[in-house]
Amino acid sequence: MADKKDINPIMKQVLELGPTLAFFLLYIRIKENTYTMGGIDYSGFIVATLLFVPILLAAMGALWFLTGKLSRMQIFTAFMVIFFGGLTAWFNDERFFKMKTTLVYGFFTVTLGIGLLQGRSYLAFVLNEMLPMENEGWMILTRRLCLAFAVLAVANEVVWRTMSTDLWVKIETFGFPLALMAFLMLQFSLLQRYLIDPDQES
Template sequence: MTDRSPPLSPGLKAALDYGPLFAFLAVFLLYRDRTVTWGGETYPGLIVATLVFVPLTLLANAVLWAKTRTLSVMQLVTLAIVVIFGGLTVWLNDARFIKMKPTIIYLVLAGLLGLGLALRRNWLGVAMGEMVPLAPEGWRKLTQRLVVLFLALAVLNEIVWRTQSDTTWVLFKTVGLIVLTIGFFAANMPLIRRYALPEDDSR
């Protein structure tokens, strides 16, 4: 018999998933027209927001680990990219790194899922199986669609940050990407229902 941690409450899970992101948005909106001078260096609002976002993301993952004793490969990869690119953003005082972060994350996730498909490994099922138990064919089709989504979001992020204002990009990153992701899963509900396993078969 395995010793499993109790599931997170919906409120705590939402706070851990989205708290750092919306803190990033709030700090940016507060400081977007101001600068902060620290250690003789002047930092614009986007850098200040990043300085808040990175430690909050680390804290959220630490709480998640303490509560569940598990972090998925995708969560670890995302955390590593956040720390590296967020750290470079603050260290070099260059917002291009934080703007490229979503592109790198989506390309890495698309690559991992694509590699899983090539190796016939159900890595998406390992990450999401408890939330959405599906038959193998359902996981394969959903993985294929997610690869396309991640590649499209990587391209879209590059277009937005290179052509739009900081404010537009921050809103796209914090609100737009969430809406697009929710829309993707809503559009794929027919597939999920078609391949969903009965509760007894998903254990």
């Protein structure tokens, strides 16, 4: 197993968030165009989706090379992008790529929910080393985040089924991530009393 390596935080953010931003910029640039390949016409959205896959894989490869590891979430997200990006191109149907977001959020909802039914927090299993917190705090955060992922899954279904592709791309790129980030920041501020101070504990 590769050793974990330190990486500049700014570079890490660029590699993690850059592919999604690149997809957005590509889509904005070519959304009005139609491309013919093998006698089949493809919209700018589908071409941007196809280009997004190698960009994401290149960023993940660079992240693995620089840090020595990839999280399970990153690997799962990459698999979903490749799988649904492939379906989008194969069937020439942008709905597959739009559904990917629902399934990703739905997967997290179900996974966290299974842990809760077992009286466990899978979040704590993944993040406890990075953010030491009492078990009660992890259970509270897991319940809230499980609900948040469920809301985002439903919201994505509503957005892509009732709104334009242009609006979906903007909400997918900026709206959902910012909403999730704001939610997490609020939760960590509310759960401060459950955080464990390593110095005090020692």
